[in-house]
Amino acid sequence: MIEADFIIVGTGAAGLVAALHASEHGRVVMITKRGALDSNSNWAQGGIACVTAENDSIEKHVSDTLVAGAGLCKEAAVRTIVSEGPARIADLVKWGVHFDQREAVDGHLEFDLTREGGHTARRVLHAADATGREITEKLLATVRAHPSITIYENHYAIDILTTAKLGLVSEDRVLGLYVLDESSGDVHTFRSDRVILATGGCGRVYLYTTNPLVATGDGVAMAWRAGATISDMEFIQFHPTCLYHPQKRSFLISEAMRGEGARLIGKDGQEFMHRYDPRGSLAPRDIVARAIDHEIKKTGGPCVYLDISHRSPEFIASHFPNIQKACLDVGIDITKEPIPVVPAAHYQCGGVLTDVNGATSIRGLCAVGEVGCTGLHGANRLASNSLLECCVTAQRAVAHLIKKIPQGKVAEQSYELRPWQTSGVVENDELVVIYHNWDEIRRLMWDYVSIVRTNKRLQRAAARLRNLKREVQEFYWNNHVTSEILELRNLVETASLIVECAIRRHESRGLHYTLDYPNTDDTRLPQDSTLRRY
The missing domain is CATH 1.20.58.100 (Fumarate reductase/succinate dehydrogenase flavoprotein-like, C-terminal domain)
Structure with a gap:
C-alpha cells in the first residue's frame, strides 16, 4: 500500500498547481496514466484569461463570463475565480512561467495581451501560441525538483475507494484508489483521506476532437461510480476551428487568431459570421460552431476557411509560430492562403459537481480543472477561462482539504481496505x-x-x-x-x-x-x- 497526505490524479495544469500548493503541507503522490506531459493543458494554445490591464476590470470579466454562460453560470463562483486570478498568475510567474511581454508607452514591460471570442477587452495572457506547453513544462520542472512530490507515470487510476464501498453508511468519505501499474500489470492500493481529481476532459468520446488521446473522461466516470454527483454534461464545447486535414485531425487553430483579425470565410471567399451574430468571427464559441455547422450543411462543402493572410508574415510568425509550422507541414502557407477548418469536440463545461473549492459530494474528494463543474462556465465556456479555473480551484482545493481534513493520511479511524481481486479472470485475447x-x-x-x-x-x-x-x-x-x-x-x-x-x-x-x-x-x-x- 502506498500512502500519502495528498493523492492527485492527473498532471495537467490543475494537478501540477495543486501539487505545488499541497507540497507545503505533506507528502504528495501524483498519478498519471501516460507521461507527465500528456494532458489537455499541454495542448492549450490561446492563453489564460485574467484582468491585468488598467483599462480592464473584474466586473467586465465577470460580465463577459456570465453572458457567454447563457444564464447558467453561478455568479458567486464566477466572481471568486475571476477575482483571485491575478494572485494565481503571480504564482505561475514565481514558478518560472513566462508570458509574452511588450514595451509600454512609458518604456516599461507589460503583458502582451490578446483578445478572444466573447471578451470585451484584451485580457488573455499567452506564450506565443503554445501557452499550455509553457505552463505545464515550467510547473512540471518545479514539481520534479520538489522532494515532497512523487509522480507515478504510466499508472492508471481504476476506481475511487470510499467508506460507502466498504458498507459503512454513516459518512461517505474517500479512502484512496486502486491503481494499475501498466509496466507490471499489477494493481496497487493508494491510500489517502485527501484525493484530488485533475484528470481533464472527455473529448475522445467524440470522433473528431482537439483533445489528446488521454482525454477519455476517466475522472467523471470514476467519480460517478464512487457516488459523486454529476452535472451539466450535455454542455460539450465544440471548438469552431480545428484544422481540416487528414494528416492532422486533432490540431487546434487558436481562437487568438480570430482575436488578431482572422476572418471566417466560405468556399466563395466571403465572410459569413455577420449573418449569425453582430460580433462576427468574435462571437462566443457556441454561436460560431453552430454557424460553421450550418454553413457546411448548407453549401455541402467539407469545411469552411479561416483567413489571416491580410496580416504581415512577420506578425504571423511572431504570434502563431506553431500554427504556421503545423500548416506548412501539410502544405498550407497561412501567410498566403486560408486555413480549412471544422468544429471539433473541445471542452466539457459540466463534470463532477463541486463548489468553488473543488469539493465534491464525497468528503475528502475534490475535482479541479475540466473534470469539475464549479459553475464558472455555465452553458458555454468563455475562451481561456479554463486555465484560470485550473489555477484558482487547485489552490482553493488544497486549502479546503487542509481545513476540513487536517490529519491527512492519519485518519481518525482506520479502515481495512480490501486488496484487488483477480480470481476468475483470464488474459484478454480479443x-x-x-x-x-x-x-x-x-x-x-x-x-x-x-x-x-x-x-x-x-x-x-x-x-x-x-x-x-x-x-x-x-x-x-x-x-x-x-x-x-x-x-x-x-x-x-x-x-x-x-x-x-x-x-x-x-x-x-x-x-x-x-x-x-x-x-x-x-x-x-x-x-x-x-x-x-x-
Whole structure:
C-alpha cells in the first residue's frame, strides 16, 4: 500500500498547481496514466484569461463570463475565480512561467495581451501560441525538483475507494484508489483521506476532437461510480476551428487568431459570421460552431476557411509560430492562403459537481480543472477561462482539504481496505472487441449527440450505449484489466452521462442545441441535468 497526505490524479495544469500548493503541507503522490506531459493543458494554445490591464476590470470579466454562460453560470463562483486570478498568475510567474511581454508607452514591460471570442477587452495572457506547453513544462520542472512530490507515470487510476464501498453508511468519505501499474500489470492500493481529481476532459468520446488521446473522461466516470454527483454534461464545447486535414485531425487553430483579425470565410471567399451574430468571427464559441455547422450543411462543402493572410508574415510568425509550422507541414502557407477548418469536440463545461473549492459530494474528494463543474462556465465556456479555473480551484482545493481534513493520511479511524481481486479472470485475447466498441461509441456520439441534436437521435444513442455498457462491463469483469479496457469502460460511462443529461434538458441553451426545443426556457431549473447515483 502506498500512502500519502495528498493523492492527485492527473498532471495537467490543475494537478501540477495543486501539487505545488499541497507540497507545503505533506507528502504528495501524483498519478498519471501516460507521461507527465500528456494532458489537455499541454495542448492549450490561446492563453489564460485574467484582468491585468488598467483599462480592464473584474466586473467586465465577470460580465463577459456570465453572458457567454447563457444564464447558467453561478455568479458567486464566477466572481471568486475571476477575482483571485491575478494572485494565481503571480504564482505561475514565481514558478518560472513566462508570458509574452511588450514595451509600454512609458518604456516599461507589460503583458502582451490578446483578445478572444466573447471578451470585451484584451485580457488573455499567452506564450506565443503554445501557452499550455509553457505552463505545464515550467510547473512540471518545479514539481520534479520538489522532494515532497512523487509522480507515478504510466499508472492508471481504476476506481475511487470510499467508506460507502466498504458498507459503512454513516459518512461517505474517500479512502484512496486502486491503481494499475501498466509496466507490471499489477494493481496497487493508494491510500489517502485527501484525493484530488485533475484528470481533464472527455473529448475522445467524440470522433473528431482537439483533445489528446488521454482525454477519455476517466475522472467523471470514476467519480460517478464512487457516488459523486454529476452535472451539466450535455454542455460539450465544440471548438469552431480545428484544422481540416487528414494528416492532422486533432490540431487546434487558436481562437487568438480570430482575436488578431482572422476572418471566417466560405468556399466563395466571403465572410459569413455577420449573418449569425453582430460580433462576427468574435462571437462566443457556441454561436460560431453552430454557424460553421450550418454553413457546411448548407453549401455541402467539407469545411469552411479561416483567413489571416491580410496580416504581415512577420506578425504571423511572431504570434502563431506553431500554427504556421503545423500548416506548412501539410502544405498550407497561412501567410498566403486560408486555413480549412471544422468544429471539433473541445471542452466539457459540466463534470463532477463541486463548489468553488473543488469539493465534491464525497468528503475528502475534490475535482479541479475540466473534470469539475464549479459553475464558472455555465452553458458555454468563455475562451481561456479554463486555465484560470485550473489555477484558482487547485489552490482553493488544497486549502479546503487542509481545513476540513487536517490529519491527512492519519485518519481518525482506520479502515481495512480490501486488496484487488483477480480470481476468475483470464488474459484478454480479443482486442478487436475493444477497438470496435471504442470506434462505435465515438461515431454514434458524433452522429447523434454533437452540435445539433434531436430527441430521436438522443434516444437512439441512449439505447445503443446501454447495450455497449453491458458488453463492456462483462469484458471488464472477465478479463485482466489493461489500460485499453479501462479507457473503454470510462468512455462508455461518460458518453452515457452526456446523453442522459442532454435528454433531461428540454430547451436549447448555450452548447446544447436541439431541434425539438429550439428556444431557451428560463423556467427550467438548473438542476434538470444534475445526476445523483444514490
